[in-house]
Amino acid sequence: MTAFPSPDSTHTDSHSKIEERLQVEYLLNPNLASETEDGKDIIFGLTQPQKSLSPRYFYDDRGSQLFEQICELPEYYPTRTEAWILQQYATEVAQMTGICELMELGSGSSTKTRLLLDAYQGLGYPLRYVPIDVSAGILQASAKQLLADYPALQVHGLVSTYELALQNLTPTPLPSRTICFLGSTLGNFNQIECDHFFSQITTALEPGDYFLLGIDLQKAKDILEAAYNDTQGVTAEFNLNMLRHLNWRFQGNFDLSLFDHQAFYNTSDAQIEMHLYAKRSHSVRLDALDLTVHFTEGETILTEISRKFDLEQMQQYLTKQRLKPLQTWTDPQHWFALLLCQMLKS
Numbered sequence: 001m002t003a004f005p006s007p008d009s010t011h012t013d014s015h016s017k018i019e020e021r022l023q024v025e026y027l028l029n030p031n032l033a034s035e036t037e038d039g040k041d042i043i044f045g046l047t048q049p050q051k052s053l054s055p056r057y058f059y060d061d062r063g064s065q066l067f068e069q070i071c072e073l074p075e076y077y078p079t080r081t082e083a084w085i086l087q088q089y090a091t092e093v094a095q096m097t098g099i100c101e102l103m104e105l106g107s108g109s110s111t112k113t114r115l116l117l118d119a120y121q122g123l124g125y126p127l128r129y130v131p132i133d134v135s136a137g138i139l140q141a142s143a144k145q146l147l148a149d150y151p152a153l154q155v156h157g158l159v160s161t162y163e164l165a166l167q168n169l170t171p172t173p174l175p176s177r178t179i180c181f182l183g184s185t186l187g188n189f190n191q192i193e194c195d196h197f198f199s200q201i202t203t204a205l206e207p208g209d210y211f212l213l214g215i216d217l218q219k220a221k222d223i224l225e226a227a228y229n230d231t232q233g234v235t236a237e238f239n240l241n242m243l244r245h246l247n248w249r250f251q252g253n254f255d256l257s258l259f260d261h262q263a264f265y266n267t268s269d270a271q272i273e274m275h276l277y278a279k280r281s282h283s284v285r286l287d288a289l290d291l292t293v294h295f296t297e298g299e300t301i302l303t304e305i306s307r308k309f310d311l312e313q314m315q316q317y318l319t320k321q322r323l324k325p326l327q328t329w330t331d332p333q334h335w336f337a338l339l340l341c342q343m344l345k346s
């Protein structure tokens with residue numbers, strides 16, 4: 001049956017080998033500053049009246065895999081809705097930006113990125129992709145898979161936080177750069193964090209560069225709550241995995257069986273809030289941080305907010321940031337939106 005070699009075994013054409021098209025830079029040094037930054041951040045979060053932990057601690061290798069599973073859940077509509085929009089309109093995006101470097105914040109498995117790469121490839125443009133992710137495992141694996149599937153692609157991955165990556169940008173060899181921020185990850189930021197994020201984005205972009213943003217839109221509470229309380233319990237696993245992550249990174253003794261997953265829509269703030277709920281009073285020790293944390297019964301750790309946006313407000317906000325919305329695409333139900341903006345001169 002296998003008269004033809006599979007695409008995977010044929011890299012002997014005119015294009016160079018995978019290793020020659022792959023570069024991965026580590027901006028996170030696991031033993032130095034960023035660890036103490038995270039350490040300080042965690043101590044702060046766990047000693048406030050409302051305990052909280054940043055959603056970035058979801059994404060160790062296991063957490064990134066669990067998130068990939070979430071994206072496939074029947075209740076979790078954002079991923080497939082955004083993918084639908086990209087399937088329909090990626091070529092329009094590519095036509096509007098022209099030849100450019102694609103940089104992606106929180107690239108994960110890069111599944112949706114393929115739709116963009118297909119569009120740029122279809123127009124005969126050179127392909128240069130700069131994925132940024134805190135999980136080295138998923139970044140390496142998805143970069144190799146992409147290089148196998150796109151013979152002319154160059155990948156320059158950064159194992160980094162958004163912040164570090166945006167502060168360390170070097171000029172792109174291509175005429176312009178498009179920073180992609182998909183999946184409504186922006187929703188994880190409160191307004192202060194959002195303002196800070198955009199000041200970094202607009203500092204990093206040159207006039208004429210592009211920003212491609214995917215956002216989840218406001219909709220009925222029952223649809224939203226179902227998306228964060230799936231019947232298979234994957235979201236619960238994902239939430240609890242944050243404690244496992246802290247246990248190995250900071251020599252902790254969180255007992256995962258003493259916490260429950262909780263997620264609800266806060267209508268007045270238009271955001272999903274995800275918590276870990278302590279089922280009984282107990283103490284937890286994080287040796288590497290020399291920290292003991294007490295939990296009373298029913299106390300929670302806020303692990304994530306996921307804001308749901310109003311499209312017009314977002315367009316106005318982007319305009320204020322000197323990011324001119326060029327085009328907005330949405331799905332027939334208006335559940336999700338993709339916005340392409342262009343950086344204006346100051």
Ligand code: AVJ
Pocket residue numbers: 070078183184185186187188227228235304305306
């Ligand atoms: C990756 C932040 C967009 O908020 O929907 C999914 C993460 N959390 N299920 C989201 C998430 C629980 C997701 N973002």
